[in-house]
Amino acid sequence: MDGEESMDLGEIEASYYLGDLDPEEMPGIALRALGAGYRGPALLELARMSNPTVANVGDLFEHALGEMGRPPLPKDEAGLRVARNIARKIVSGKVRPYEGAQLIWTKVWNRCGRPERLTPFVGLASLYEADPERRPLHLKEIMARAEELAAEREDL
Numbered sequence: 001m002d003g004e005e006s007m008d009l010g011e012i013e014a015s016y017y018l019g020d021l022d023p024e025e026m027p028g029i030a031l032r033a034l035g036a037g038y039r040g041p042a043l044l045e046l047a048r049m050s051n052p053t054v055a056n057v058g059d060l061f062e063h064a065l066g067e068m069g070r071p072p073l074p075k076d077e078a079g080l081r082v083a084r085n086i087a088r089k090i091v092s093g094k095v096r097p098y099e100g101a102q103l104i105w106t107k108v109w110n111r112c113g114r115p116e117r118l119t120p121f122v123g124l125a126s127l128y129e130a131d132p133e134r135r136p137l138h139l140k141e142i143m144a145r146a147e148e149l150a151a152e153r154e155d156l
Helices: 003-017 023-035 041-048 054-067 076-092 098-110 116-130 134-152
Strands: none
Touching: 003 054, 003 076, 023 041, 023 054, 041 054, 041 134, 076 098, 076 116, 076 134, 098 116, 098 134
16 A cells, blocks of 8 residues: 555554444445455355444454554554544644544544643633633643644654
8 A cells, every 4th residue: 555545544543442333334445445456255144245343343453454454553542643644634634623622632642542742732622712802712722732743753
């Protein structure tokens, strides 16, 4: 896979480990992986599924990830990967700073053991809500934190 597809695979993998990947998407993901040159029995079985459910695809999807050379991803690392993707979207303007900070708070921080390096987003989103007069300052600080997080290197 090229860099963009690999990044997409990283996002898919992180979504899976956070429990955000819809089982109905998994056969299509397997088909795209097969089309990109990956091979393996789990990928083939997953690609052939017609009514995937959480119960019948979970282990199979993990095996398929293994066939693509992806070791299991700890939940905290999956969360950081999702948070970095949100931060990149904040920096690029695809997501507004406050909405991005809220997503990091609710989608990652609350579900991944409240990682300390993401706590500033929680505080800034709270301040944004509580202090309307200083919102421009909070938005600027969210953007600065997003730039720092987006610049972090991911070891994939």
